[in-house]
Amino acid sequence: MTIKVIIADDHQLFIDGIKSILSKTIDIDTIGEASNGLQVIKLLENDIIPDVILTDIRMPIMDGISLTKIISKNYPQLKVLALSMFDQTIDVIEMLEAGAKGYVTKNVDKSELVSALHTLVKGDYFFSANLPENIQDWFQKENKYVKDTQLTxxxxxxxxxxxxxxxxxxxxxxxxxxxxxxxxxxxxxxxKLGIKSNTGLVNYALKHL
Amino acid sequence: MTIKVIIADDHQLFIDGIKSILSKTIDIDTIGEASNGLQVIKLLENDIIPDVILTDIRMPIMDGISLTKIISKNYPQLKVLALSMFDQTIDVIEMLEAGAKGYVTKNVDKSELVSALHTLVKGDYFFSANLPENIQDWFQKENKYVKDTQLTxxxxxxxxxxxxxxxxxxxxxxxxxxxxxxxxxxxxxxxKLGIKSNTGLVNYALKHL
DNA sequence: ATTCAAATACCTAATTATAGGTATATGATA
DNA sequence: TATCATATACCTATAATTAGGTATTTGAAT
Structure with a gap:
């Protein structure tokens, strides 16, 4: 039931920020962190297997794109959620081509991040609502779809x-x-919310509505 | 399941304050208000029947003590929760003698008021933690008990x-x-909390812990 | 030494929530 | 006009909660 996450980013401060957000959330546990792609692979080889890998795109030694390609090939059940700055839209497309299942910007807020993780675990795709247009276009061409978590x-x-x-x-x-x-x-x-329990819904509603 | 409340006080501002508190609370609805005891009786005669009557002690025309005596006799299933200023301890004892099931001071906060209402509906007694000593003494003499809602x-x-x-x-x-x-x-x-559902507990916890 | 709160464990029964489906009608829109 | 989102309704099965009990052990306080 609990979603296990590994965070990869070469900026420790950013890892700490994400960890802090996730630690306050039901059903999400950070089980590992890495400052580049190679360290993620080493975690996997040591049987530290998450449900989702939250990874930066640009990192030293092994970047997010190479990492994602390896994961797509060797650990196809793992979901990769790409993190990027606004100015890296070309890299984002490469990440998606490599097999990432979602994309959020680095100024993501808590609710969006939680939604993204839940969505990926379900097997769906997740993309920031404010993603650049050329990525939207690419996805329409690729016959993918953009999730919206709007309730009727x-x-x-x-x-x-x-x-x-x-x-x-x-x-x-x-x-x-x-x-x-x-x-x-x-x-x-x-x-829509990726939340399966009544208590979770109350939590979500009190924090986001 | 929902607790229906009538509020009686000769100060409209105070009624509005209590109503505002209760309107934000699960399972509690204000179904009537009155500026004196006689108006409460009239509401009851018009089949507006609450679970709890929240009443001031000193009011014009018919005070809370007379009201409580009538209710104890004619509507024994209704619970009366007395409201008082700190300086009215003698009146409070009269209210309890008349049949009130609980007592809170007028500077009650939301969580305390909600606990009080839930406790009364269950059939138990509720008294403000900070009630004057002479009332505590009276209650020990009368073989009643003071609830505490502390969790282990x-x-x-x-x-x-x-x-x-x-x-x-x-x-x-x-x-x-x-x-x-x-x-x-x-x-x-x-x-202990007078809350019977999981969703209610999450609500309570997020608001009070 | 006895009482009492706290924590533990068990039992049964009824109600509610969760999860997997399918299906139909309607109004908007592409 | 054909598709799509929305809202509606039904079915089955399993899991979880809620509610009513009883009962034992342990450590603290009277």
Whole structure:
């Protein structure tokens, strides 16, 4: 259930920042860190196997692109989430070609990072909402899709009721809908947010709504 | 499940303050307000029946003590929670004699008020921790007891894990305890806080811990 | 020495949540 | 007009929570 993460970046301060964000989050544990791609490979060889590798693109010794190619070949079940500065859009495309499953900018906030990790673990792709247009274009060409984690009106309404402690049956009566419908919305919320439990939803809602 | 409350006070500003606090709380709805005891009786006669009546002691036309006596006689299922200023300890004792089930001072904070309401609904008594000594003495004489909502170490530990989204089974494995033990702690937390659901606990914890 | 809080463990039953589906109707939009 | 997002509804099965008990052990306090 817990998402295990390895962080790779040649700036220790940045690693510490991400670790700090993730340490406060349910279901996400940082199990390793590295200052370049080669160190990530060594962690993997020592059976430190994460669910997601959060990696910078430009690093000394072995960069994120080479790392991602090796991982795509030898550890295909691992998801790579690329981190980049705004000015590295060309590198980002290379990362995606190499097999990265998502991309966030380095000024990512907590909720976005958490969403990204959950999304990747589910097997979907995740991209920052504010990603440069040429990357969007590339993805449309490549027949991929950009996730949006926007809830619909109904879903938002139901999320609020969940936070208030209502059960599916109570919501169904209140909204004059079938319990089945409520549960369907609930499942769609789970899918969109990448959060599978009621307690997680309350956490998310209180922190982000 | 939702706790319905009527607020009675001759100061509208104070009613508004309490309403504002309660409106932000799960499972508590303000269904009526009154500026004196007689207005409360009229609400009850119009089938506006709350679970708890939050009432000032000194009010014009009909004070909280007379109100409480009438309620104790004609609506014994309703709980009366007395509100008072610090300087009205004699009145408070009269309220309790009249049948009030709890007492909070007017500088009550949100968490205390919510605990008080939950506690009364359960059928227990609630008294502000900082209540004057002569009232404590009176209660010891009268063989009542003062609730404390302090969680033990283990309970606090488990509450935190619940907030993190762990299930009973996960916690049992993590702490090397029986699932039965976890569930017992969980039930004791429910009892102490007067909150019966997981989502409610997460709400409580994020707001008060 | 006895009482008491805290922590532990077990049992049963009912309710709720989670997860995997499928399916239909509608209104917007490409 | 054909597709897509949204909202609706149903079905089954398993997991988890909630609620009602009882009971034992241990360490601290009266």
């Amino acid at each position: 009106k109904r879903e938002t309404e139901i999320l609020h009721l969940i936070v208030k402690g209502r059960t599916s049956l109570q919501m169904a009566k209140h909204l004059k809908l079938s319990k089945y419908t409520i549960d369907t919305h609930r499942k769609n919320i789970h899918k | 170490k283990r309970e606090t530990e488990i509450l935190h894990l619940i907030v993190k989204g762990r299930t009973s089974l996960q916690m049992a494995k993590h702490l090397k305890l029986s699932k039965y033990t976890i569930d017992t702690h969980r039930k004791n937390i429910h009892k």
